[in-house]
Amino acid sequence: MLCVVPPSATGVESCYLIMSSALLRFLGPTPLSRRKALWGIALVAPNTLGLFFFFGIPVLMAFSTSLQEWNAIKPATFIGLDNFTRLADDPTFWNALENTFKLLLMTVPAEIALALGVAILLNQPLAGRSFFRAAYFLPVVTSTVAASVVWTWIFQPRYGIINSTLSLFGVGEIKWLTEPSLALIPVAVVAIWQRVGFDMVLFLAGLQSIPGVLYEAALIDGASTWQRFRHVTLPMLSPTTFLVTVLAVVNAFQIFDQVYIMTLRTVPGGVGGSATTLTYFLYRRAFTNSEFGYASAVALVLFVIILAVTIIQLRTQRYWVYYESEEG
């Protein structure tokens, strides 16, 4: 559908021609198929338009805002790339970036390993299997805010259940929420806890699509449980693992609510910014400091980082992701 227009009148005409024929081809060869296609378009239109107006346009606006100095009240002034050069010199930005990557490393591997483990367990014919599946999925549909409030109490240094339990073993009061070196741990725990159920559902679907004959063949060849897992389950599951990884990484880059709620009552963003992630940094710059241009620049940097990481993942998938249809 995209059509690069040559700068001449005939160019524009031929472009229209190409586009309209492409549209007809897109809708289908017969009146009936076109009617069906139009129905389909009509049905997805509300969502698409909503996405465009409430997501697409703001994203485009962020691009122009990032080149401006704007405090939301006075008219914006164009300042070119100043916001970006300022970012490069801002130690609080680098700190937030570092925290974001730390959280990524703390959450993604743990959440994938846990989700895979739980999915394999709950793929067995256990009693009460549906109950456990629902139970593990429950955190996903729980409001992050409510969950974070409860977890704040669990991590409460004096009366919280974690430290109360640890104190039975003679461990002293651990200041989970204020000690700068520990501040990311509660955030990571809540993020993992909320994510495992979602990943588990994807893994379950992946596990159930592995044909049973492969396991039977492996059994006949005398493969052990570990060998069956290593050489049948893992390769067959790799497309799912890839999807889960991409989603988990994007999610980890966007951790916000947990930081917001869990540090709200002590030091917002952690002492010395020790729990501040990029998204939280962005929020504070916009709504506390009224630097909407600067905050938009942060948003764009985050966008570029996520894009780059995702592209790298897409490029490297051929080394480890196995698609059955391609080879067999």
Next chain:
Amino acid sequence: MRRTNRHVAVALITILLISAFALPVFAQGDEGDATIQAEPCAEPGDLTMWVWDENWAAIIGDAIDQWTADYCAGASVDLQVQPWGQYWDLLKTSASGGDMPDVFNMSQDRFFFYADNDAVLDLQPYWDQYGVDTTVWGTGLIDPYRWGEAQDLYAGPVNWDTIAIMYNKDMFDAAGVEYPTADWTWDDFAEKATALTNPEADQYGALVYMEYQAGYPNWIAATGTTPVVNAERTECTLDDEGSLEALNFLRGLLDEGAMPTVSTVGGSSADDAFSFFASGKVAMVTAGSWKLPDAVDQLTFNWDVVQLPKNPTTERSRSILHAVGYVASARTENPDLAANLILYLVSDEGAKFFAEGSGVSPANPNPDLQQIWVDSFGDADVNIQAYIDAMQDSQGVTVFDEIWDAMNSELVVQIFDLGVPVEDAVADTCAFIDTQLEAQ
């Protein structure tokens, strides 16, 4: 030169003469007469208004009904509650969209930003037009709402909040410690706090350092230093001698075990401190007058209120005073009507709704209204007068939004949780505050 002097002298004598005749007129109206009189509006119209508190919204709603009935028939006000958690974000977003509410509640620490960006309406011409003597309000209530060369008053103050100490009488009785009196000093306070501490029962003597208004700045103010930022907003005062004296005094109590750490309390806000007090774990807590309704409702033990203890050197106690304000948008289409509504809300008639119904002490200083407020607590046998007395020597807000977290929670957690020495924590915070002051 001499000519000018003579002119000045003539003018002065004239003013003196006029005021000499005028004074008895004011004096006559001392009792019963209105302190601030509502006026009819010139022309009715439509207004939007934002507040952040549900209870306040109900009371203001009643007041507005009365305003339309008595002073502005045909006017209509769309009153909306935007909860505190989102209020300031939403206000900024609405400002960016160019559709701020016509009238809205303002806080002293945020006023600076909106005034600096020409977002709020100058109400001074209206105060002059309506003949309101703005000096009836205490300076701590309105000075933070003054702006510009002429120091015009941009807000009508809604209420006043002062700080006093709430104490658990049962814990005093159990420990055999005498109740405090209004003339007590820091030394008496420290002595009682230590005597009331009981580590085995997980009980602490006092909890008084939390966040800006109800916390450590009251103690700094008592030393004669303006807390956190000086009145001109040019420099951080946390490293002044008075600040260090106050913070080290409080830190001493923490080190002694007479005060709990932030981690023990579970948060660094005044609400966290009050909850800790309500759970019976601490004998004395600094609490704002806005907490009185909750205290009357929730406290299950015998309690009372006493003024903050006096600094032994200055022999003063000095409460941080705050007033929420009504302001109007600079871009409202009905500035006259918005000003008329604000006038009504701060007038004797409008403020009465607050005095009667909310537990909130109205900014309007009319003694009758203040009495109505005290009486609104019914037969609760506590010394509410301590909060009114605290106004006599009080300190207005000098801080602003951007440094809020640094000086409230960051400083408090460093000193009263992580054990960072006062001097180091203060140096960190001042470095940050000074960069923010420069940015302004």
